[in-house]
Every structure is written in C-alpha cells, then in structure tokens.
Amino acid sequence: MNLAASILEGNRLALARALSWVENDTHQGREVLSALFAHTGKAHIVGVTGAPGTGKSSLVNKLAWHFRKLSTTQTPYRVAIIAVDPTSPFTGGAILGDRIRMRDLAGDSGVFIRSMASRGSLGGLASTTAAAAQLFDAAGFEVILVETMGVGQAEVDIARLAHTTLVIEAPGLGDEIQAIKAGILEIADILVINKSDQMGVENTERALRAMLELAANHPDWIPPIQRTVATLGTGIPELAESILQHRQHLLHSGEWRHRDHLRLQSELDFLLKETLVAQWRDTISINLYQQTLEDLGARRISPHQAVQMLVSGGHS
Amino acid sequence: MSERKIRVLVAKPGLDGHDRGAKVVARALRDAGMEVIYTGLRQTPEMIAEAALQEDVDVIGLSILSGAHMALVPRILELLKANAQEHVKVFIGGIIPDEDVPRLLHLGVVGVYGPGALSTTYIADIRKAVL
Numbered sequence: 001m002n003l004a005a006s007i008l009e010g011n012r013l014a015l016a017r018a019l020s021w022v023e024n025d026t027h028q029g030r031e032v033l034s035a036l037f038a039h040t041g042k043a044h045i046v047g048v049t050g051a052p053g054t055g056k057s058s059l060v061n062k063l064a065w066h067f068r069k070l071s072t073t074q075t076p077y078r079v080a081i082i083a084v085d086p087t088s089p090f091t092g093g094a095i096l097g098d099r100i101r102m103r104d105l106a107g108d109s110g111v112f113i114r115s116m117a118s119r120g121s122l123g124g125l126a127s128t129t130a131a132a133a134q135l136f137d138a139a140g141f142e143v144i145l146v147e148t149m150g151v152g153q154a155e156v157d158i159a160r161l162a163h164t165t166l167v168i169e170a171p172g173l174g175d176e177i178q179a180i181k182a183g184i185l186e187i188a189d190i191l192v193i194n195k196s197d198q199m200g201v202e203n204t205e206r207a208l209r210a211m212l213e214l215a216a217n218h219p220d221w222i223p224p225i226q227r228t229v230a231t232l233g234t235g236i237p238e239l240a241e242s243i244l245q246h247r248q249h250l251l252h253s254g255e256w257r258h259r260d261h262l263r264l265q266s267e268l269d270f271l272l273k274e275t276l277v278a279q280w281r282d283t284i285s286i287n288l289y290q291q292t293l294e295d296l297g298a299r300r301i302s303p304h305q306a307v308q309m310l311v312s313g314g315h316s
Numbered sequence: 317m318s319e320r321k322i323r324v325l326v327a328k329p330g331l332d333g334h335d336r337g338a339k340v341v342a343r344a345l346r347d348a349g350m351e352v353i354y355t356g357l358r359q360t361p362e363m364i365a366e367a368a369l370q371e372d373v374d375v376i377g378l379s380i381l382s383g384a385h386m387a388l389v390p391r392i393l394e395l396l397k398a399n400a401q402e403h404v405k406v407f408i409g410g411i412i413p414d415e416d417v418p419r420l421l422h423l424g425v426v427g428v429y430g431p432g433a434l435s436t437t438y439i440a441d442i443r444k445a446v447l
Contacts, residue, residue, distance in 0.1 A: 013400055016372040024320065092321075093346035099367060100356035106363045113370055117321070117351045 003028075004035035007139050012112065015139050019114055022131045033131055036138035041260060043080075043137035044247050047158035049124060049148040049187075050168030055194040057083065057101035058230035059168060060145050064111055065104050066240045067143050078110045080136035083147045084125055087117040094118075098147060112141065123157035124148035130161050130267060159187035160266055163259060164246045166239075168192045169208065171200035185211055188223050190242050196227035196235070221249050284310060322350040322446050324375040327364045328357050329388045338379035341409060344435035345377075345442070361388060365395035368404055374446045380410040385420065393424055405445045407438065 006014035021029030046063075048056050064079040083098035096115035105111045114132065121127045125148060136144050148158050159165045167188035185191075185208070193204050208225055224242050228235035250256040292309050295301045301309065326342045328335055335357055342352045353371050355363070368376055376396075380388060385408065396404055408420060409429045417428045427441045 013369060016369055020323075020372045087351075088346060091347050092349040094351045095342055095346050096351060096353045097356075099353060103356070103363075106360075106366060113367075115351075115353050115371060119321075 004032050007032070007036065007135065008039065010140065012109075015112065015135065016114075018135055019132055022135060023116060023126070023128050025128060029131075033134060036135065039138040040134045041137065043133070043141055043144050044164070044243075045133055045137075045144045045146060045162045046243055047146050047148065047162030047165040048168065049158050049165065050150060050192075050194075051170075051173055052150040054150070054168040054170040054173065055230045056147050056150060056168050057098040059166075059192065059194055059228065059236075060098075060147050061102040061104055062228075062230050062233050062236045063240060063243075064102075064143075064145060066236050068105075068108060068110055070240070076110060077142040078140060079112075080133075080139075080141035080144045081105075081111070081113040081147065082116055082129060082132055082136070082144065083113065084116045084118055084129060084149045086149045087119050089120070112136070112139075118149055124150070125157045125161065130263070133161065156187055160263060163250055163256065164189045164243055166190050166192050166243075168194050169204055170195040171198045171204045189221065189246050190239070191223050191225045192239060193225065193227050194230050197229045197232075201227065220253060221246070280311065284313065288313075320447075322375065322442065323353065323371060323373045324350050324377055324442070325353045325355065325364070325368050325371060325373045326377045326379070327355045327359045327367070328379045329359050329361060329364055329392065330380060330382045330384045331358060332380075332382040333357055334381055335379065337381070337409060338377075341377060341379070341435070341438070344439065348435075348439045350442075361391040361395055364392055365399055365401075368396065369399050369401060373404060375405045375407060375442055377407045377409065380408060380412070383411070385410070385412055386416060389420060389425060390423055405442070407442065409433065409438070 003014050003018055007018055018029065018032045022033060048060055050056055060081055060083070064081060067077045067079050070076055081102065083096065085094055085096045085098060087094045094117035096117060098115060099113060102113055105113065116126045116129060116132065118126050125146070129146065133144050133146060146158060146162060165187050167185060169191065171193065191208055193201060193208070205225055212223060226235055226239045226242055228239055230236070250259070289310065292306045296303065296306045324345050326338055326345070328338050342354050345352045353367065353373065355367055364376065378389065378392070389408065393406065396402060405426045406424065407427045407429070408425055412420070412428050412430060420428055426445050427438060429438055
C-alpha cells in the first residue's frame, strides 16, 4: 500500500498510521513526509495555549464545532485537532485526556482528533508536532487546531508553528504580574478570556489591555481581546471571526509567507543540527567522550575546551 | 528510531457512571510507561472505534460495570473490523460474570479482569499481547 497516496485520497486509517510513524520518528515516517511535502502549506494552523485549567480543550471543541457549521463557506472547513499533553518525566508514560472535552465532535468525518504526548520536549509541544501538522495539511484539512500542554509561561514554540496563536486566560488565575512576565502574552495574536461569566473578568481584561498597550510589537495588528464561555458556546462565533480576520491580515500583509519561511528555516536548522550530531557521534570513540567528560568533571578543561576537543577528534 | 510507546485507549462504554476503576487503570498504565488516551464516561461503541482509529492505538481497555458487556463488546469488535483495525487488542475490566468470560475470549477479547486484579498482571498481559 502506498501510504502517501492513500492519505491524499482521504484514507483516515492511513493518516492515523502515518501520524504514528512520524511521532515515532521512523524511517517510513520521514519518507511519507517527504512524499507529501509538496502538498503542504495550505492549512491555517491555529495554536491554542494558556495555563492549565483555563479551558483550552473545551474552547478547541467549540471552535472546531463552529468551523464545521460555518455557513459563509460553501463546504465547511475540515478541522484537525492536535492535543498535546505532558509525558511523565519519571515513567515515560502519559495520560492524554483532552478528548474528554471534545465529545461534541464525535461522529463527524470532517474532524480528526489526535492526542500527542510531549515525550520529554519542553515548550508545550512534542518535537514531532510540526511534522504531524504537515500530515494533516497534506491530507486536506483546512484548519488545524494545535492545543499545547499548558505548562505556563515558556510555551513559545507554538508561535513558531502556528499562523495564529490564541492565548487563553481566565479570571482569577493570575494577577497582573503574571501577565507582565515575558513570553506568553507577546506571542498572542488573539487574547481570549475564557470563563468570562466568572468574577474578576473586568480586572483580567483591564490588565491585559494595559499590557497590550505597552507591548505594541505588532505594528499593524493589535491583538483583540475576546471574551468567551466555552462550555456555553458564548463568544465562539466572534472568536472564530477574529481568527479568520487574522488569516486575512496575514495573507494581505505578506506575513503568511514570512511566517512560513521562518517556520521552514527553524525546521531546517533543527534537522541539520540533529543530523550533524548523529553523524559526528559515529566518528567519535566512546572512550574519548568519557575521558573528556572526566576531565570536565575534574575541572581540568572547560566545557568550551571539551567541545573543541571532541569536534576535532581529540587533536587540540 | 526512538523507543516504541504502547498506546492504550481507556474507555467506558454504556451508561453506568462509575469511572474510578477506569481512572485507576489509566494511572497504572501511565506509570508503566504507556500513553493512555482517556475518553471519559458514556461512550458509544461508535465513539470508541472512531477514537481508536484516529489515535492509532495498540490496545483498547474497556471498563464495564453495567452488565451490558454482551451487547457492547461484540459491537465494538465488529466496528474495529469494519475499520480494518482487527489488530487492536481489546481488554475488559469490571463486573463480568464468570460464565461470560469464555464467551468474550472466544469473540476475540484478549483478557478479562474483575475486582482485585493486580495492575502487574494486566500490564504484563498487555505487553505480551502487543510486543
């Protein structure tokens, strides 16, 4: 069976299997990705990030549901969801529970939900999440919602992967100082205050608005602040509209192409690094590596000197 | 190639609302290094088969306390087959009368576990069935 051809024909089992290969970084996975790469670059990748308990999964559920029902398009968007949850650093296992909140989407063949464990990667995504998104892109999904694992303030990887990044906040979770901390707010293309029927929503919005005025790192796109109550569906059509507007903005400003370029560059650099390190490892003896490590531990050489020693094969 | 992870779907088909057992099992499998997709309560056989396909799991663990196992399990196995997923190993935990166990095994279920089953037992059985 030619897996790439089956995926292009819309075979869901083939897609599911290819996702596993890619996630396990197998040889077959790389071949499928290469065969499909020419078909990528069309999907709108939407990142959804924010602290645990802000309602990311529920929001993704309602957004996907809304994109399936959009009446403005002739055929509704096909929606893929990649939901990332953390791998336990102690056991290597993971509990992936995002599907619990995505029951509304069951039985819809235009939706495909895939759970991914982070497998030791930091930054909110698994190292193979971008590759998984490429598969969905090639398979013809117009919208790909990527939900990060929600560890907090360091999840900037998603901004590199997504065209549009939603940062989800909720009233009462963090004070203004949380919002001032660098990173998470600066990656937001759209800010969402979920659970906005709860106390303190005014304070949260005021803090976010103040932050936005200071940030001003988007000269021609001011991130809108959207209030939602995901469990009730409140504010979802407006949020979806903002997402589509951001897409238009990216396309018209040339930013779409620019982000695509940056994404491919970071992927190229990453793969290059991995491959070079792997090649180098084949050339170096374990003994030299161990000896260098010992010298390092005894403070006979510095880390920089150790690296020099190792890349020159011991001739320094 | 990186280490192969066993992916398990833990699901509760049918209408009973007691998921303590399913959650304990999910936790035990996680601690054994597996990736557990937990789908929650009141899943239809169709939802379970669909999730198993999208997640490309190796194993499905069903928790059934309602007594409806002889209706639910054959339907789930049928749907797996229709999706070309006969290779997925199905395990059942819960309250299953002794006389039904051979019937379920005959249908293709790999293991049936009642109250008091040790996690070491079903973890070993899953590893054996998959690897």
